Amino acid sequence: MAQQTLALKCEHVVKRYGDLVAVNDVSLEIAVGEIFGLVGPNGAGKTTLIEMIESLRKPDSGSIRVLGLDPQAQSVELRERIGVQLQATSIQPNLKVKEAIGLFASLYRKSLLHPEELLETLSLADKANSRFRKLSGGQKQRVAIALALVNDPEILFFDEITTGLDPQARRAMWDLLREFHGRGKTVFLTTHYMEEAEALCDRVAVIDHGRIIALDTPANLVHNLKAGTKVLFRVTNRAVASAEFAKLPAVTRVEPKDDGFVLYTSDGNATLQELIRHADRQGLSLDAIRTETPNLDDVFLALTGREMRE
Ligand SMILES: Nc1ncnc2c1ncn2[C@@H]1O[C@H](COP(=O)(O)OP(=O)(O)OP(=O)(O)O)[C@@H](O)[C@H]1O
Ligand SMILES: [Mg+2]
Structure with missing residues (x-):
């Protein structure tokens, strides 16, 4: 793939915790405009990998480029251009939803012109004045997503965004991702739900014990199985x-x-x-x-x- 069309390139990325190799020699390329899914069981290394890409953890070896930038050396520049889903626990419980959006928007040089539309899309308009701690689990999840979108990012990183959501909220999340993707943007997500990866992703990497053991379109993965x-x-x-x-x-x-x-x-x-x-x-x-x-x-x-x- 030509360099300018790459949203992400990982080469031989390794992360160790003591004797445990949490991410083991991972190489992959994601094109701009792809929805890419990383699937694997608990402890496979999904969060470790996605957080290295987001510049939140430092690889022991290997190279990562996101939009051509090095997440370690150029993290400030990179943060402006990517959307990172926060853990719900890191949001101030007494903030009102619209205050949280305003606060996060102020952290970026570029931010969305119409945060109200974002709340509307996420069915949060009637919760704009509610305090974060008073929201249901699914609503908190949607606020976390709104916050990830506030800087109109080029790439969205979602780590198990639909875990714990009811089927309806999950579908709404899928629609949101598809709409984002429809505007030519890139999505990198992790999930436990294989049907989610099949429904949403252009390509899927299967990760197990820190290693990518298969990477292809969902249809090809199934076809090559010859099961x-x-x-x-x-x-x-x-x-x-x-x-x-x-x-x-x-x-x-x-x-x-x-x-x-x-x-x-x-x-x-x-x-x-x-x-x-x-x-x-x-x-x-x-x-x-x-x-x-x-x-x-x-x-x-x-x-x-x-x-x-x-
Ligand atoms: N900060 C850390 N210190 C020590 N070990 C860690 C640390 N973070 C992750 N690990 C270990 O690395 C391995 C990969 O963890 P990781 O959280 O990346 O898995 P995951 O695929 O995201 O799992 P899950 O589906 O449960 O979220 C696990 O064995 C985990 O215990
Ligand atoms: Mg995880």
């Missing part, structure tokens, strides 16, 4: 062995699961049709038949042998 579709069902009238289903067309693997079976197949339709015929012939009663197409959760499982969420 294919799953056909799930139960047999309700008699005991059957896994082997009975292994010979069905396109089936690559059979696994017993929850009083039933999972057939892994390269052709969900062919397997499903033949499964029903087979059951008919053999007098098997099938129940709860459904198919599942693979998603990023399956990618994580295939890469690490573990479930994404403990």
Whole structure:
């Protein structure tokens, strides 16, 4: 990627805490205008990496450039141009929402002309005069987002912004990010929610034990998995062995699961049709038949042998 179109470039970034290598030789490039997602389980190194990029932590080795700037040597210049989500706990509890916005806006040379519109977009207009401590968790989260947007940043950094939000508030957050992205801006986010990464991100890096173990578009990650579709069902009238289903067309693997079976197949339709015929012939009663197409959760499982969420 040409240098001027890069929002972020990390080369061989390492961060250690004693014997623990929290971020282990991470290299990645993000283009201006991308929504990039970093996904991984608890303790994978997401916050450590994002905070090094934001200039809040210092790498032990490697190089980071954000909009061509060095987060350590040029942090003042950089802070003007990026939006960093604050921890809700770092906002003065007695400040009113609009005072907090005014205070933060005053910290920047450039700030939004119409903070009222921002509050409107975040459905916070009726809370402008409420004190921070009186807001609900989701409302506090939205104030933190408003504060990250107050300097009209070129890149937004969000670390698990939707954790703890109800589904409706999560959707609203997605819309907000898409709108921001629609104005040609860049987003770097971390999340535990694979469906969030799939829904929002142009590209996703999967991080585990400090290492990036996969990086691609969500569709390519799933496609390259070649896990294919799953056909799930139960047999309700008699005991059957896994082997009975292994010979069905396109089936690559059979696994017993929850009083039933999972057939892994390269052709969900062919397997499903033949499964029903087979059951008919053999007098098997099938129940709860459904198919599942693979998603990023399956990618994580295939890469690490573990479930994404403990
Ligand atoms: N300041 C610190 N001192 C010592 N160890 C730390 C420090 N910060 C993080 N770690 C360790 O580094 C590893 C990575 O932590 P990090 O917070 O980056 O993970 P994460 O992917 O953000 O996890 P989560 O999903 O739980 O937020 C963890 O094992 C953590 O215990
Ligand atoms: Mg974290």
